[in-house]
Structure formats: structure tokens, C-alpha cells
Amino acid sequence: MLSIKNLHAGYNGLKVLKGIDVHVKPNEIVALIGPNGAGKSTVIKAIFNIANVYDGKIIFKDKDITNMKTHQLMKLGISYVNQGRINFGNLTVEENLTIGADSIHDSSVVKKNLDAVYKKFPVLKERRKSLAYGLSGGQQQMLALGRALMHKPSLLLLDEPSLGLSPLLQKQLFKIIQDLRDDGISILIVEQNAKRAIEMADRTYVLEDGKIALMGGKDIVNHEKIKSVYLGGRY
């Protein structure tokens, strides 16, 4: 599905990622964890052509998508929800959602996708005429996710969607993410909470200082490093 090979990336000459390999197979949830500043968001930004790629390749469904323009990536079926659930506060919920589908020119398809999002998030339907800034944190996150789903992606890139949500809302969100995977969407997710990430993901990569320090399935939770650094001690 997605293959990142020997990726070196950063910003205006600043090297953040120093040769990383990350793979997401069809129908997989893959998590990226690691300390603040490790480069987790940069991985997702490099895929979505927001960070600079200096070396390496990003392959999506056998196609080289390195440096491809954002709207082309979206057309290919990749969606991105950035850190900090950014919505257009002065637009209504429904306007935010239809903006997410602006690359789709057939209005009946937009309507169909909108209905699918409302079915998944009934609260967005209830609040469809409300301005986005009036939504609660959890509703904002659903709106950001809903907007990303408007053009039916097959790969979803999520950067810390649980940030700032209560434990209960986090739980609901992770359930939704797992449902999306069951619907056939592959997911690459950056998550602060190592325990939750490992539990939810099929595979987890630990990123430290721009390099992959560790990778494994759910049993990675028993790894000494994970136990001491990410689950117990200082992280």
C-alpha cells in the first residue's frame, strides 16, 4: 500500500528524518510513536509533500508519489488530518465537509459521501448548520476526520487525532479508527500514548531523533526499551 524507503526529509535544509523505512500494508493500522521533536509529524508531512524530501522514495500502490502535489495525492486516495484538528471556524459543519470534497466535481457523489460521513458521525448531522468554532473538542476532531473522509481515501494519515480529548472520547475515537480500517482504509497514525498506540495498531514504529529505533507488532509492548522508556519511566 505505502512504502517509504530510505527517506531523508526536513525543512529548508534542516535534516529531520535521517533515512527511515516505513511500510503500511492494505488494511493495516500502523502507529508512529516517539518523543516530541523526533520527526513523527515530518514523516506524514513528507508523504503529503508539506516537508522537503532530500533523498529516498515514497511509493503508494506501486506508484512513485515522492514530491507529488497535494491535490494529486488526494485524487489517488490519500487523506491527511493534521495535528491540532484544524477546521474552518467561521464556516458551518456542512461547509467544512463539502470543502473536503472540492476535488469531486459530481455533486451527487459529494451528496453521497456527505451522507456516509453523517451516518458515521450523527452528531455532525445534528450540528450541520452550526459554525465549526462552536463545536466541542471531540466534535471538532470528528469534523476534521469527516472532512478527510469526504473523498473516500484508501490511505488515511492521522497526526495525533486524540490530542486534547478526554479518555472516554479517545476511546471512542480509536474505535472509529478501527471501524475505518474494517471499512478497508489503511491508516498511518501518529500517537502520543504509546500503550494505546501499540494496542490499536497492527504494527508500531518507534521514531527517535529522525531514525527508526524499533519496530514490531503488538508484542513490542514487552520490549525492554518500550517498558522502560515509553510505558514506565520518563516518557
Ligand SMILES: Nc1ncnc2c1ncn2[C@@H]1O[C@H](COP(=O)(O)OP(=O)(O)OP(=O)(O)O)[C@@H](O)[C@H]1O
Ligand atoms: N515547518 C517547520 N520548519 C522548520 N522546522 C520544523 C518545521 N516543522 C517541524 N520542524 C522541526 O522538525 C523537528 C521534528 O518535528 P516534528 O513536528 O516532526 O516532530 P514530532 O515528532 O511530530 O513532535 P511532537 O510530538 O512534538 O508533535 C523539530 O525539531 C521541529 O522543530
Ligand SMILES: [Mg+2]
Ligand atoms: Mg508532531
